[in-house]
Amino acid sequence: MIRLALWILSALILGGLVHLSTVLLLPSLATQDAYARVAAVAPVNSVIPIPAPTPEKAIMPFMDPAFTVSVCRYDLSRGPLKFSVPISQAYTSVSFYTRSDVAYYAINDRAAGRRVIELDLMTAAQRADLPDTEEVTRADRLIVTSPTRAGLIVIRALTPEPGGIPAARAALAAAQCRAQ
Amino acid sequence: MRLLFGILFALATAAMVGLGTTWIALTQGLAYGGVTIGAWTAWPKNGTAGIDPYARAMIARNGELPVGSGDGVSFYARTDDAGQPLDGRCDVLVSGITPPARFWTMTLYDPEGLLVANSMRRHGFTSQEIVRKADGNFDIAIAPRARPGNWLPTGGIERYQLVLRLYDTPVGMATRSGREAPMPAISRRACQ
Numbered sequence: 001m002i003r004l005a006l007w008i009l010s011a012l013i014l015g016g017l018v019h020l021s022t023v024l025l026l027p028s029l030a031t032q033d034a035y036a037r038v039a040a041v042a043p044v045n046s047v048i049p050i051p052a053p054t055p056e057k058a059i060m061p062f063m064d065p066a067f068t069v070s071v072c073r074y075d076l077s078r079g080p081l082k083f084s085v086p087i088s089q090a091y092t093s094v095s096f097y098t099r100s101d102v103a104y105y106a107i108n109d110r111a112a113g114r115r116v117i118e119l120d121l122m123t124a125a126q127r128a129d130l131p132d133t134e135e136v137t138r139a140d141r142l143i144v145t146s147p148t149r150a151g152l153i154v155i156r157a158l159t160p161e162p163g164g165i166p167a168a169r170a171a172l173a174a175a176q177c178r179a180q
Numbered sequence: 181m182r183l184l185f186g187i188l189f190a191l192a193t194a195a196m197v198g199l200g201t202t203w204i205a206l207t208q209g210l211a212y213g214g215v216t217i218g219a220w221t222a223w224p225k226n227g228t229a230g231i232d233p234y235a236r237a238m239i240a241r242n243g244e245l246p247v248g249s250g251d252g253v254s255f256y257a258r259t260d261d262a263g264q265p266l267d268g269r270c271d272v273l274v275s276g277i278t279p280p281a282r283f284w285t286m287t288l289y290d291p292e293g294l295l296v297a298n299s300m301r302r303h304g305f306t307s308q309e310i311v312r313k314a315d316g317n318f319d320i321a322i323a324p325r326a327r328p329g330n331w332l333p334t335g336g337i338e339r340y341q342l343v344l345r346l347y348d349t350p351v352g353m354a355t356r357s358g359r360e361a362p363m364p365a366i367s368r369r370a371c372q
Contacts, residue, residue, distance in 0.1 A: 007186045011193035018198020023205065023237045030240035037243050053295055055303075061293025062244045062254075064345055065303050066285040091282060091347060095248035101239055104229045106248030108348055110282075147229070154245060158283070158347075160306040 027100045034060050034101045035073075038152055042073045045081065047155070047175040052165075066160050068168040072153040072177035076146060080122035082180050083153060087115060088171035090158040096121070098148040105144050112142075119144050120180075121153070153177060206238050215355055217363045219263075220255040220344060224353045227253065244293065252281070252347035258339075260366040266341060268296075268334030270371040271327070274320040274342070276364035281349035283307040288322065288332055291339050298333035305330060318364075324372065342366070 027033070037059050042048040049070050053063040063069070074081055085094060087109040094117055095106040107117060119142035122130075127145050155175055157168040213232055214221045226235045227249035239246060247254050259265050260272060278284050287304035290296055295303045305320060311330055312318045321327035324336040334340060344363070351361045 003186075007190050008193070011190040012197060014190060014194030015197030015201070018194055019201045019205075022198065022202040023233050026202075026206075026237040027240040032243050033240040034243050034245040055295045055297035058294055060243050060245055062289060062343065064285055064287060064343075065295060066287075066306050093248075093251040093347070095245075095251050097245060097248075100236070101245060102229055102231055102236065103227045103246055103248035106227070106250030108251060110348060111250065152245070156251070158306075160285075160308045 034097070035099055035150075035152060038071055038073055042071055044073055044075045045178055047072045047172070047177050049169065049172065064156075066158060067156040068159045068165055068172060069157075070155045070172040070175060072155075072175070073150070074121065074146075074153060074177065075150045076121065076123050076126065077149050078179055080120055080126050080180050081177060082119075083121055083175075083177050084116055084118040085155050085175035086171050087112070087117060088157040088168045090160070090164065090168070092117070092155070092157045092171070095154045095156070096144060096146065097152040097154065098146070099150045100148070101152075102147075104147055107142075118142065121146055123149060202237075205234055206241055215361075217255070217357070217361055219257045219259050219261050219366045220363045221257075222253050222255040222351075224249060224253050224351075224355070227251070228353075242293065247345060249352060252345055252349060253351055255344040255346075255363065257342045257344070257366060260368045262368065264368055265339055266322075266366075267368075267371065268337040268340050269324055271369040272322040273367050273369055274322060274364050275317060275367075277317055277362050278307070278344065278364060279346055279349060279351045279355075279361035281307075281346035281351070283348075284344060284346045286320065286332075286342060286344045288334065288340055288342055290337055291341065296333075296335040296337055296340060298335045300331075300333055302331075302333060305332065320364075 047070050053065055093108040097103050121144050124145050155172055159165045159168045213225050214223050226246040285306045310318050320330045320332055322332045324334050355361050
């Protein structure tokens with residue numbers, strides 16, 4: 001009897017380990033995560049418009065249909081990236097995601113406080129290599145540090161009315177995401 | 181012999197328990213750290229680098245990108261205030277006010293997170309287009325057939341969920357109760 005209880009106990013402990021390891025490993029093993037879905041349509045280091053979600057097809061689930069979206073799939077292994085986007089008439093936001101879809105930074109038009117959201121994206125190592133010149137420490141220069149070499153920049157412009165979509169598309173088409 | 185049997189039993193049970201609990205945790209939306217107000221639940225931490233391992237596994241599995249915390253916060257509702265699942269064959273009334281935000285959107289999705297087909301091509305409302313009453317409150321009628329006022333069609337599907345997204349909002353990780361963030365009530369009326 002005690003022997004059976006011990007077997008059950010060890011099975012449960014082992015089961016707990018299986019549970020924890022599958023939960024922790026799943027993000028690195030997933031093949032249909034948001035990054036993989038975007039990677040299938042977007043080349044590296046360029047801004048690509050993402051089609052609006054429809055009932056039949058959406059590149060990702062739970063996309064907000066009130067937004068016009070563009071995305072830049074970045075790779076910093078060849079050096080830092082310069083990113084800029086003119087803000088459209090309505091709300092515009094820029095969100096940064098790591099290779100494993102973790103949102104690590106987001107900024108909106110009001111926080112940027114200018115007509116253009118402009119920033120430098122680099123890894124922590126590239127940031128450390130920057131010389132401390134005045135150009136780098138300038139107060140209005142925005143430097144974002146990416147925890148991973150690859151990731152996604154998602155640009156969203158609010159278009160509550162379908163009539164506003166062409167203007168938002170034009171603003172997002174002027175977005176730039178290129179190696180320095 | 182007994183030892184071998186014991187080991188096999190332990191390994192089989194461990195695999196079943198381990199994979200079973202992972203499956204349940206990821207499909208039932210059991211991520212922790214949620215802020216629940218009425219029928220609505222948000223996971224503000226999912227929009228930050230502090231996202232918990234369960235939520236990470238969940239978004240890796242379904243392919244979603246969470247709204248970044250500097251951008252906004254999303255509240256999900258799968259049931260009405262009484263705890264009944266949202267049924268597209270019923271009339272459901274969403275009424276009240278929303279927490280402070282530069283603007284908000286409310287969208288209806290099927291359980292997989294896709295929009296629902298309907299003849300109006302209407303999938304939700306935004307704070308700019310919604311028709312409010314004199315006191316600032318709004319009513320949204322979610323129903324399979326046309327309703328006067330703010331009508332959100334369900335296409336008659338069996339189960340759906342609502343997502344209320346607040347953009348540029350003070351609501352976030354520090355929010356604890358409905359007094360800081362008044363969410364609209366969800367109540368079921370007649371069913372077909």
